[in-house]
Amino acid sequence: MIKWFKRKNKKGKPALESDTGIREDLVQDQEGPTQEEIIPDLTSIPPAESFHAEEMDERIDETEEEPSPPSADESAPGEGTDIPSLEPAVQEMEPEGETEREEKRYFKRLRERLHKTREQFSDRMDRLVLGRKTIDLDLLDELEEVLITSDLGVHTTQLLLQKVTEKIKRKELKDPQKLRDQLREEISGILSRTITPLDFRADHPFVVMVIGVNGVGKTTTIGKLAHQLKEQGLKVMLVAGDTFRAAAVEQLSLWGERAGVPVVKQKSGSDPSAVAFDAMDAAVSRDADVVLMDTAGRMHTKVNLMEELKKVQRTINKKMPAAPHEIFLVLDASTGQNALSQARLFKESIGLTGLILTKLDGTAKGGIVVAICDELQVPVRYIGIGEGMEDLRPFDAEEFARALF
Numbered sequence: 001m002i003k004w005f006k007r008k009n010k011k012g013k014p015a016l017e018s019d020t021g022i023r024e025d026l027v028q029d030q031e032g033p034t035q036e037e038i039i040p041d042l043t044s045i046p047p048a049e050s051f052h053a054e055e056m057d058e059r060i061d062e063t064e065e066e067p068s069p070p071s072a073d074e075s076a077p078g079e080g081t082d083i084p085s086l087e088p089a090v091q092e093m094e095p096e097g098e099t100e101r102e103e104k105r106y107f108k109r110l111r112e113r114l115h116k117t118r119e120q121f122s123d124r125m126d127r128l129v130l131g132r133k134t135i136d137l138d139l140l141d142e143l144e145e146v147l148i149t150s151d152l153g154v155h156t157t158q159l160l161l162q163k164v165t166e167k168i169k170r171k172e173l174k175d176p177q178k179l180r181d182q183l184r185e186e187i188s189g190i191l192s193r194t195i196t197p198l199d200f201r202a203d204h205p206f207v208v209m210v211i212g213v214n215g216v217g218k219t220t221t222i223g224k225l226a227h228q229l230k231e232q233g234l235k236v237m238l239v240a241g242d243t244f245r246a247a248a249v250e251q252l253s254l255w256g257e258r259a260g261v262p263v264v265k266q267k268s269g270s271d272p273s274a275v276a277f278d279a280m281d282a283a284v285s286r287d288a289d290v291v292l293m294d295t296a297g298r299m300h301t302k303v304n305l306m307e308e309l310k311k312v313q314r315t316i317n318k319k320m321p322a323a324p325h326e327i328f329l330v331l332d333a334s335t336g337q338n339a340l341s342q343a344r345l346f347k348e349s350i351g352l353t354g355l356i357l358t359k360l361d362g363t364a365k366g367g368i369v370v371a372i373c374d375e376l377q378v379p380v381r382y383i384g385i386g387e388g389m390e391d392l393r394p395f396d397a398e399e400f401a402r403a404l405f
């Protein structure tokens with residue numbers, strides 16, 4: 001990525017090195033297809049001014065559609081006819097209205113918390129197309145820079161450019177103002193690709209191991225999740241598997257108190273596998289629906305610590321053949337591409353069933369979520385957008401894409 005900036009020419013324009021217009025340096029040392037494979041012929045895109053923007057009136061109105069006021073017909077379905085028939089309809093709609101309001105409130109908060117990422121990403125993209133009438137190579141170059149520097153990573157950036165390029169070649173995309181909508185659609189597709197249903201009631205008890213490097217937000221996330229699952233009527237039990245730090249056990253106990261759920265713990269320094277072993281018995285005797293097990297933070301590069309994690313996993317599995325049902329890796333989104341490397345190594349070494357991206361508030365690196373969804377084939381399950389109890393939300397691809405733009 002740094003090389004990319006070095007390769008700008010004297011006018012500060014990006015240098016197009018090959019006759020395909022591809023900056024091969026961008027894809028060096030990267031996994032996945034080469035840029036040639038992805039964008040076979042970028043130069044087939046006409047140079048600037050050679051094709052024209054569609055008329056303004058064809059532009060997509062980007063403002064969110066406000067529901068138009070009901071017409072006389074819509075607002076008075078029962079008028080002049082059966083008035084009683086209106087009542088059941090109103091009764092049915094009321095709870096839905098509350099849910100919608102709640103969704104809107106949450107979406108507003110999500111948008112606010114993602115503002116740094118949005119400034120880095122879509123606000124820059126908006127400035128990029130401002131006043132442009134055609135999509136040319138210069139524009140695509142600048143778009144590439146925006147995507148890469150927004151932590152989408154080289155692979156995902158190239159994939160998105162390929163999609164856009166194909167649309168341009170097929171003459172389905174001409175207007176620079178429509179680039180944004182096209183990208184939003186593609187990104188939403190990437191984000192939703194790996195999503196599968198998650199059902200904490202699928203087994204009893206349903207055991208979840210929560211792993212990750214130090215300080216990413218594992219304990220906090222467990223506390224928030226315990227609260228939410230309890231709100232859903234599930235009997236939750238926490239396990240203090242981080243026996244390495246005495247403070248970690250205390251921290252989890254505090255979250256247990258806040259959420260109103262029991263915590264199984266042993267003295268610090270105990271073998272985490274022994275804690276897991278006893279916890280499985282406790283879960284059965286207490287008739288827990290969901291067991292959330294905290295683990296000590298560990299660097300993904302430390303082989304012995306990864307072995308310790310595998311031992312915990314094996315111990316749980318010996319006690320309960322279907323468990324652990326989920327292994328969630330918590331990633332700190334503010335670490336950007338580093339989070340992606342962590343996820344790769346944890347996935348290789350222990351296997352992952354889900355990802356939780358924390359600290360999306362206050363970081364401009366939220367684009368990493370797109371790169372992770374694109375490259376890892378592991379579903380993002382939750383996102384953390386603050387330190388409060390309610391600041392953990394199930395990941396909704398469509399909603400996230402909307403908030404990103």
Ligand SMILES: Nc1nc2c(ncn2[C@@H]2O[C@H](COP(=O)(O)OP(=O)(O)OP(=O)(O)O)[C@@H](O)[C@H]2O)c(=O)[nH]1
Nearest residue numbers: 214215216217218219220297358359384385386387
């Ligand atoms: N802003 C913000 N802070 C968060 C979020 N999630 C967790 N944190 C904060 O991150 C810090 C570390 O969180 P912990 O839950 O202790 O992290 P951990 O992974 O359990 O840490 P170790 O036990 O040291 O491995 C705390 O100050 C949390 O409040 C989030 O979504 N947003």
